[in-house]
Amino acid sequence: MYHINTNDFDLDHTLSCGQVFRWEKKGWWTGVVNGAIIRAKQEGSELIIDSSLDEKTILDYFRLDDDMDKIYASINRDEKIAPLIKKYIGLRLIRQDPWECLVSYICSSNNTIRNIANSIRLMCECFGREIESGYYSFPEPQALTHVEFCDMEQCRLGFRAPRVLKIASQVSNCEFDLYGITDLSYREGREELMKIDGVGHKIADCVLLFAFGKLESFPVDTHIEQIMERFYGDKFKGSKSKKREEMAEFARGYFGEYCGYAQEYLYMEDLS
DNA sequence: CTCCAGGCTTACG
């Protein structure tokens, strides 16, 4: 158990904004990261951590080294987003594990947050390793390689199940170099991720933002599409099929190099 | 019953 002194950090906002699916608040926030359990709570500016993971890992996971003054100054472009930054101040992006993040967002396709979280929990229980009673690691690619479709059915993934099994096999036998994306640019990484069956623009952007820390990524889902339409609707003249790409490109130019952070504050507002 | 959910793939003009 140890304390970390923070500023511009809000644990509740960070963990309940929909970017992660496995954290639960039961008094303490509890989650499994890199195969280890983290229990966390915040008292004022103090972040209290109970975990076998060291402080450096926690700092990295919650991006506590981000310069929020600089980021806020950069994305605070108008009177639309300014109140959201104030309302959700301290909301941070998280550095998730790329494999867990990729699979999670492949499961997100045309799905609800509730169902996504449920399917991920079932996958961990069925194919992960039990760390302590009731807590499971996220299954490694190898663990999913030999899973049959009929065994996967209990995870309630529907049409997404074969996509998960396929990429598990590709990562496991080095046919797809997921961790190599760390060294690629945003554009290159996006192109690479979109080669995966079940990964298009939006899911690639989520993985690039939430796992690979490409802050110029701006995922546009149904929620972001709605709030962007509401705030900046006059900017988008294109056809319906290309509107989401158009919105992402606009956001990159408008909010700048940290537009991924802007996306989270906008998303949070449309959730509530 | 229909419609939608942190979309993507495939088929058809």
Add this chain to the structure above:
DNA sequence: CGTAAGCATGGA
């Protein structure tokens, strides 16, 4: 090129 149906599942 561009658009539209189809996709499993669960909740409103």
